[in-house]
Amino acid sequence: QKEVEQDPGPLSVPEGAIVSLNCTYSNSAFQYFMWYRQYSRKGPELLMYTYSSGNKEDGRFTAQVDKSSKYISLFIRDSQPSDSATYLCAMNSGGYQKVTFGIGTKLQVIP
């Protein structure tokens, strides 16, 4: 079993839709959770991070963590064609421990 599971997609949605991206994990030591956005042929860029259960909002993006279920989500409201990218979840147990990444979900927002 992989430490982090993420559906690779692709996920296609119409412009304006609410997008839900998810990851599950098995290592209960993970305490810090991140979402990266990666455009085609570019390096991943940090989108959001959180270290506690609950929701964290930043503009159209909301990160949600449920440590009891070992489940994290990223919601994108009013999705735009410019949101079309691959979204990677990432997590680690803190300090300078190794960061474990999901495989990434490819999202396409259709105008």
Next chain:
Amino acid sequence: SQTIHQWPATLVQPVGSPLSLECTVEGTSNPNLYWYRQAAGRGLQLLFYSVGIGQISSEVPQNLSASRPQDRQFILSSKKLLLSDSGFYLCAWRGLDRGFTDTQYFGPGTRLTVL
């Protein structure tokens, strides 16, 4: 602000040829540096990381090697490339982001094709 550079951006090499990819970071000192490979359908694979000059840890045994000759320079090398070395190579550094010490920042990447 911190900036990370990688070159070349794209590389096509024959099997058996040597490889040298370079990564440099600006705007920070003594960063933790990382080399990842991203292959289609396989996600990000950590290859090497370094906590300081001359200090290299290998995560995956293979025909690649890494060196850190200067504080903000990280080099990925190979003496003889294999077809399986094709992929997107990403350098990353670990920084402090609003008090959060576990964030990794990535460079633009090098796309390597071995023929």
